[in-house]
Amino acid sequence: MTKQILVVEDESDIREIISYNLTQAGLEPVSAADGETALQKAEELAPDLIILDLMLPGIDGLEVCRLLKQSDSLRHIPVLMLTAKADEVDRIVGLELGADDYLTKPFSPRELVLRVKSILRRGQSAQEGDDDTPSMITAGSLSIDPDGHEAANSGIVLQLTATEFKLLLTLVQRRGRVQSRDELLNVVWGYQHSGYGRTVDTHVRRLREKLGEAADWIETVRGVGYRFRKDTD
Numbered sequence: 001m002t003k004q005i006l007v008v009e010d011e012s013d014i015r016e017i018i019s020y021n022l023t024q025a026g027l028e029p030v031s032a033a034d035g036e037t038a039l040q041k042a043e044e045l046a047p048d049l050i051i052l053d054l055m056l057p058g059i060d061g062l063e064v065c066r067l068l069k070q071s072d073s074l075r076h077i078p079v080l081m082l083t084a085k086a087d088e089v090d091r092i093v094g095l096e097l098g099a100d101d102y103l104t105k106p107f108s109p110r111e112l113v114l115r116v117k118s119i120l121r122r123g124q125s126a127q128e129g130d131d132d133t134p135s136m137i138t139a140g141s142l143s144i145d146p147d148g149h150e151a152a153n154s155g156i157v158l159q160l161t162a163t164e165f166k167l168l169l170t171l172v173q174r175r176g177r178v179q180s181r182d183e184l185l186n187v188v189w190g191y192q193h194s195g196y197g198r199t200v201d202t203h204v205r206r207l208r209e210k211l212g213e214a215a216d217w218i219e220t221v222r223g224v225g226y227r228f229r230k231d232t233d
Contacts, residue, residue: 003120004028006047008038008064009082010056018051021109022116035059039067042074049119051112052099053082054090062094069098069161078119078162082107095202100163101189102199118190122162139172140232142214153214163188164207171218176230178221200225 005022009015010033019029030045032038035056042050050068054061061081068074081094081102091102100119103112137144141154151158151168160168166188171179179187181200189199204226208215217229 002026002028003048004030004045005116006030006032006038006041006045006050008032008035008050008056008061009053010034011053014053017109018112021113025113025117027113027116033057035061035064038064042068042077043071046074047077049116050077050079051082051116052079054094055084062090062097065094065097065099075159076162078122080112080115080119092198092202095199096206098161098206100161119163121190122166122188137169137172139175139228140214140217142172142211142217142232144169144172153211158210160207160210163203164210167203167207168211171226171228175228175232178224178227180225184225 005027007015007018007022007029009018009031012033015031015033019031022029030041030047032041035058038050038052038056039059041047052061052064056064059067065079065081068077068079075098078100079094079098081091081099082105083091083094083102084105091104094102100122101115103115135145135147137146142151144151146169149162149165151160151165167184170184170187184200204218204220208218211217217232219227219229221227
């Protein structure tokens with residue numbers, strides 16, 4: 001089935017370029033020019049992914065992202081943000097609200113399509129699981145079900161995005177070993193690109209918040225990356 005992508009962008013020329021390139025890549029784009037329309041179409045269509053510009057008339061992109069991630073029926077939809085280079089604060093806030101990735105304007109349409117496909121593969125692999133992955137993984141009070149795409153701490157299910165789940169699964173599977181930011185970008189996000197270490201940092205911080213008392217099990221190794229403690233076995 002063709003994957004449907006909701007493109008939320010108020011500039012018609014950019015919207016058309018994105019839609020054209022998505023179509024050429026075998027995807028099905030639908031468009032929205034403002035935040036209110038984006039929320040309506042997300043509710044109506046439940047697209048496979050949302051490309052979300054932050055600078056929108058009316059309801060801005062950050063608020064759209066917040067409302068999407070607060071909705072039980074929409075929070076599972078991955079979000080790829082489009083930001084201006086100078087909007088680092090907004091970019092960080094967007095990631096903390098639950099966006100899966102971002103691109104800065106101006107961007108390469110080819111890079112955009114690669115990011116979209118990477119996010120879609122991430123969600124698909126999480127749903128399908130991996131034949132080599134155990135049916136259930138435990139680490140201290142944490143239990144992770146790769147097939148069911150669900151993680152729990154002390155029996156309480158964690159509300160994780162697809163990216164957060166894969167990040168946690170990767171760290172736990174490699175517990176005791178330091179994972180560099182570049183390695184995590186490659187394994188979790190599915191691409192190699194320097195300069196996006198802040199994306200990893202923001203997702204780790206958000207994951208720690210959701211882990212509660214287990215947050216300290218993810219250790220920061222200064223100048224290198226992150227490690228899940230081995231003594232949680």
